[in-house]
Amino acid sequence: MPTSNDLGNISRLSLRPLITCSCTICGADFEKAEGSRREVCSFQCKAERSRRYSRKYQADGRRVLAEFRSRFDGRDPTDEEILQLLDK
Incomplete structure (x- = not known):
């Protein structure tokens, strides 16, 4: 050794x-x-993995935002409304 x-x-x-x-x-x-x-x-696969992850992350964010807006009749929720949802 x-x-x-x-x-x-x-x-x-x-x-x-x-x-x-x-x-x-x-x-x-x-x-x-x-x-x-x-x-x-490889670095090429690392870049592709990053691209796929970021696209999925962005799509999930758009989906969550659409759900929020549908709960509040198409408008963005206020900070107080968001806190109420998180407390549930």
């Missing part, structure tokens, strides 16, 4: 065992350190 002096400046995180996973965007197999939260294989 190498000592820390033999490894120089290598982080302890890089010594974790590698596992093979599938990319959530393109399905390609890639290796990541065990315990890593990485879900994609």
Whole structure:
């Protein structure tokens, strides 16, 4: 087993065992350190994942806003009305 002096400046995180996973965007197999939260294989897939997430987030926001407006006859609710909804 190498000592820390033999490894120089290598982080302890890089010594974790590698596992093979599938990319959530393109399905390609890639290796990541065990315990890593990485879900994609490349920068291109990371950008695509970000684009998909932001579109979903924006669509959810538009849906919630439409529901709010439908509850208040097409107008934006006041701060007091929003607080009343949150208290329920």
